[in-house]
Amino acid sequence: MTNDKRRRFSSPVVDGIGKSPGRAMLRAVGFTDEDFKKPQVGIASTWSMLTPCNMHIDQLAREAGAGADDAGGKSVIFNTITVSDGIANGTEGMKYSLVSREVIADSIETAAGCEGFDGIVAIGGCDKNMPGCIMGMARLNRPSVFVYGGTIRPGANHTDIISVFEAVGAHAKGDMSLIEVKQIEETAIPGPGSCGGMYTANTMASAIEAMGMSLPGSSAQDAVSQSKVDDCRAAGAAVMNLLEKDIKPTDIMTRSAFENAITVVIALGGSTNAVLHLLAMAHTVDVELTLDDFVRVGKRVPVLADLRPSGHYMMSELVAIGGIQPLMKTLLEAGLLHGDCLTVTGKTLAENLADVSGYPDDQQIIRALDQPIKKDSHLRILYGNLAPTGAVAKITGKEGTWFTGTARVFHSEEEAQERILDGTVTAGDVLVIRYEGPRGGPGMREMLSPTSAIMGRGLGSEVALITDGRFSGGSHGFVVGHITPEAADGGPIALVEDGDKITIDAEENLITIDLSDEELERRLDNWQPPEPRYRRGVLAKFARTVSSASEGAVTDKD
Known part of the structure; x- marks a missing residue:
């Protein structure tokens, strides 16, 4: 590999002695004369003691750096x-x-x-890390590999973080004592790793592996394991291979690759957040992807994984039987994946899967294609006079596919949560939580606390919740989010009043309010936009620049 091939991005330190004072800066952090001749690989670490999802990632970053160094690069x-x-x-x-x-x-x-890295390895743990890392790498379009920090182990009695949230609702109903709640709280999170079901972190890690931007197996490994250490080392080396072959994110993140990601998310019963994040990631690489693509792919892809929150098993149990690779091979053989898509191995998806074995015969986690949990997608894109530009529902079928009820309107998540816990919310209600969208919130909060409280109070099949906010991957029940246009933009959700009749139809993919166009127009004429909740700082900047949720809620749209 020639120096020209090695150093593609005009780092401030590539020039010789006497031309680059920046060399002195890097000598202070450990560079030698030989290091200046090597490709530099930036290792983006999301390490933090804020959360167990990321508390171990400093160690993983060092392993990825060692992998790049051993392969002839210089990691930073x-x-x-x-x-x-x-x-x-x-x-x-x-x-x-x-x-x-x-x-x-x-x-x-x-x-x-700024530093002119030739390649990048990014390691993420918690939910937003995954799409954030991919978007950052893709914007630069330099050889890159994503590494997932791994899943957490189950807590005592097969518990996880959602068990804690639902315990709060069970206590409010009187079905659980404070001592029992405390016992769950103390044992549900046993150590490092991301939340243990097919929640947003595991969903997005799986989507990224299916897309080809992480190494095979990366999405289904325990956070604390030799396999995760090996994955990090291999990722560092893989970037050097990508540099040699000049393979960049835009070569991998094609429209077909996004369709592969959608397919795997559906088969796994993944989070609604995948819709938001995949739209944003596609925007970053100028791939045309819309809500309707999720409808199109969803018509032919079944839900096969019996994973939490709506199922029984945790990610660590899927890891134990082989992760998502056998599932992907099944989908490929059924013609549901594009096998010719390039991946970070430098090989195609089909080549990566060629020698993958199937699941054990006695496993119960992944169903056969002819025995699905649901014959088509659980991610339903709904339209109607309440969501003219779309909404996203997570309907597994266990909660039914149709709901009609009367609106009970709240202007914030906190207000709704109080009324759920004190018993005001009753069977037949459609909770409307508005002004929680990307601009109106601002920030598009997840409604995990209200949905968990609903489940904990035993109202999961008797109450629906709709919002211009979004949901945690741990949310389940009859829930519809991402309603657009959002309330802060004068969308129809801003015009709903207590007692209005709302219908959600997940068969015909409709969400409607029983009002005439004339009545909606009359209400809109009387509607006044709310004052911004933040006028300075990061939330104010986000509110001013963010696009609609139906476009991925990105902040750099033309």
Whole structure:
């Protein structure tokens, strides 16, 4: 590999002695004369003690750096942020969660662009880390590999973070004592790793592996395991291979690759957040992807995984039987994946899967194609006079496919949560939580606390919840989010009044309010937009620049 091939991005330190004072800066952090001749690989670490999802990633970053060094590169580790959705959910702080995706992408782009790294490895743990890392790497379009920090082990009695949220609702109903709630709280999170079901972190890690931007197996490994250490080392080496072959994110993140990601998310019963994040990731690489693509792919892809939150098993149990690779091979053989898509191995998806064995015969986690949990997608894109530009529902069929009820309107998540816990919300209600969209929140909070409280009070099949906010991957029940246009933009959800009749039809993919166009127009004439909740700082900047949720809620749209 010639020096020209090695150093593609005009780092400030590639020039010889006497031309680059920046060499002195890097000598201070450990560079030798030989290191200046090597490709530099930036290792973006999301390490933080804010959350168990990321508390071990500093160690993983060092392993990835060692892998790049052993393969002939020179690694440089740098940090970006993370936040903890599990801690912030249900509070004002959750408004920063989706914003963190943009901050992560911006910071990776900024650091790697400024320092002129030739390649990048990014390691993420919590929910927004995954799309944020991918977006940051893709903007620069330099040879890159994503590494997932791995899943957490189950807590005592097969519990996880969602068990804690639902225990709060069970206690409010009187079905659980405070001592029992405390016991779950103390044991549900046993150590490092991301939330243990097919929640947003595991969903997005799986989508990224299916897309080809992480190494085979990366999405289904325990956070604390030799396989995860090996994955990090291999990722460092893989970037050097990508540099040699000049393979960049835009070579991998094609429209077909996004269709592969959607297919795997559906088969796994993944989070509604995948819709938001895949739209944003596609925008970053100028791939045309819309809500209707999820409808099109969803018509032919079944739900096969019996994973939490709507199923029984945890990610660590899927890891134990082989992860998602056997599932992907099944989907490929059925013609449901594009096998010719390039991946970060330098090989195609079909080549990566060629020698993958099937699942054990006695496993119960992944169903056969002819015995699906649901014959088509659980991710339903709904339209109608309540969501003219679309909404996203997570309907597994266990909660039914049709709901009609009367609106009970709330202007914030906190207000709704109080009324659920005190018993005001009753069977037949459609909870409307508005002004929680990307602009109106601002920040598009997840409604995990209300949905968990509903489930905990035993109302999961008797109450629906709709919002211009979004949902945690741990949310389940009859829930519809991402309603667009959002309330802050004068969307129809802003015009709903207590007692209005609302219908959700997941067979015909409709969400409607029983009002005439004339009545909606009359209400809109009398509607006044709310004052911005923030006028300075990151939330104010986000509110001013963010696009609609139906476009991925990105902040750099033309």
